[in-house]
Amino acid sequence: xxxxxxxxxxxxxxxxxxxxxxxxxxxxxxxxxxxxxxxxxxxxxxxxxxxxxxxxxxxxxxxxxxxxxxxxxxxxxxxxxxxxxxxxxxxxxxxxxxxxxxxxxxxxxxxxxxxxxxxxxxxxxxxxxxxxxxxxxxxxxxxxxxxxxxxxxxxxxxxxxxxxxxxxxxxxxxxxxxxxxxxxxxxxxxxxxxxxxxxxxxxxxxxxxxxxxxxxxxxxxxxxxxxxxxxxxxxx
Amino acid sequence: xxxxxxxxxxxxxxxxxxxxxxxxxxxxxxxxxxxxxxxxxxxxxxxxxxxxxxxxxxxxxxxxxxxxxxxxxxxxxxxxxxxxxxxxxxxxxxxxxxxxxxxxxxxxxxxxxxxxxxxxxxxxxxxxxxxxxxxxxxxxxxxxxxxxxxxxxxxxxxxxxxxxxx
Numbered sequence: 001x002x003x004x005x006x007x008x009x010x011x012x013x014x015x016x017x018x019x020x021x022x023x024x025x026x027x028x029x030x031x032x033x034x035x036x037x038x039x040x041x042x043x044x045x046x047x048x049x050x051x052x053x054x055x056x057x058x059x060x061x062x063x064x065x066x067x068x069x070x071x072x073x074x075x076x077x078x079x080x081x082x083x084x085x086x087x088x089x090x091x092x093x094x095x096x097x098x099x100x101x102x103x104x105x106x107x108x109x110x111x112x113x114x115x116x117x118x119x120x121x122x123x124x125x126x127x128x129x130x131x132x133x134x135x136x137x138x139x140x141x142x143x144x145x146x147x148x149x150x151x152x153x154x155x156x157x158x159x160x161x162x163x164x165x166x167x168x169x170x171x172x173x174x175x176x177x178x179x180x181x182x183x184x185x186x187x188x189x190x191x192x193x194x195x196x197x198x199x200x201x202x203x204x205x206x207x208x209x210x211x212x213x214x215x216x217x218x219x220x221x222x223x224x225x226x227x228x229x230x231x232x233x234x235x236x
Numbered sequence: 237x238x239x240x241x242x243x244x245x246x247x248x249x250x251x252x253x254x255x256x257x258x259x260x261x262x263x264x265x266x267x268x269x270x271x272x273x274x275x276x277x278x279x280x281x282x283x284x285x286x287x288x289x290x291x292x293x294x295x296x297x298x299x300x301x302x303x304x305x306x307x308x309x310x311x312x313x314x315x316x317x318x319x320x321x322x323x324x325x326x327x328x329x330x331x332x333x334x335x336x337x338x339x340x341x342x343x344x345x346x347x348x349x350x351x352x353x354x355x356x357x358x359x360x361x362x363x364x365x366x367x368x369x370x371x372x373x374x375x376x377x378x379x380x381x382x383x384x385x386x387x388x389x390x391x392x393x394x395x396x397x398x399x400x401x402x
Contacts (some may be wrong), residue, residue: 014243014246022254026260036266038267039265040266041264078247082250085250085254
């Protein structure tokens with residue numbers, strides 16, 4: 001039974017988790033053009049990389065990721081490489097999760113970026129634990145998702161009604177450039193964000209080491225001890 | 237041992253998946269068809285659809301340049317075949333050529349196509365053996381298209397109306 005649990009845990013940590021995070025990195029920048037229905041891939045803007053750095057530092061600060069256990073010189077190289085890849089995947093997944101809920105350009109892009117930066121910056125000095133941080137992130141991304149994919153997309157939809165006219169009149173003279181994307185973009189973004197939150201739930205603060213390495217280390221230690229014992233017997 | 241294998245498989249899979257994502261963002265495919273085409277190009281098994289190419293050539297010989305270009309575009313969706321790109325450029329040239337003036341927009345598109353043809357040709361040299369054409373090399377076609385776009389006093393020469401389309 002334990003064997004199954006260990007194997008499933010290894011599958012979860014080394015296959016499922018990176019796959020989830022990389023899927024977010026893939027889907028976070030994907031949009032569907034409103035008219036031609038073609039794919040539009042938007043690489044993460046610089047500001048999302050900055051946001052991702054802030055978020056990673058937050059993960060470290062609250063202990064959601066204990067770096068001493070993730071990357072350690074005493075660990076086997078394979079584990080370090082695997083953990084490093086997962087952390088890189090997390091970094092780009094975070095950047096793309098932001099990319100997914102940020103308006104693409106114009107005034108709204110900078111407004112959203114500013115609010116994200118402000119929130120993450122103030123969070124750096126707040127008292128948090130990893131569970132609270134996760135809840136806070138879910139609320140942050142959900143709010144941005146609703147604003148971008150429901151409110152703004154609805155306001156600037158080509159077939160928009162009186163609300164669109166009202167907004168256009170109110171914001172007359174202010175250049176708010178909202179590209180028209182197909183509704184499928186919202187679904188893709190939703191899926192990316194759900195995967196991202198799923199990935200965050202799966203990330204353990206302290207990664208588990210494969211049992212085999214522990215056994216190997218123990219075996220190695222035992223061999224060394226027995227060698228020393230036999231040498232001391234020879235001396236005696 | 238099984239866990240170690242899973243760990244190795246995880247590393248290989250993560251690197252592979254990340255490479256695919258980088259490749260997708262670098263090539264920016266616009267549809268699943270383009271993803272397939274780009275994969276074939278990356279794998280080195282991309283080939284032009286010969287049947288469509290010949291259909292385009294027939295249309296080209298009947299001076300139906302726009303239709304020919306459309307057919308060639310579907311024959312070479314990745315725009316990687318030098319011969320097809322050369323013919324597309326030639327179609328732009330012939331359609332844009334006028335006795336009194338040249339169509340700049342068409343000539344510019346022709347220039348883009350011939351540049352693609354040159355960039356994908358081995359050593360950048362491309363010669364097409366076609367009796368229907370008066371310009372057989374991509375370099376010649378490129379020069380003709382560039383001269384067509386340039387503005388000079390020669391454009392005011394009234395004898396220009398006697399020149400012939402190549």
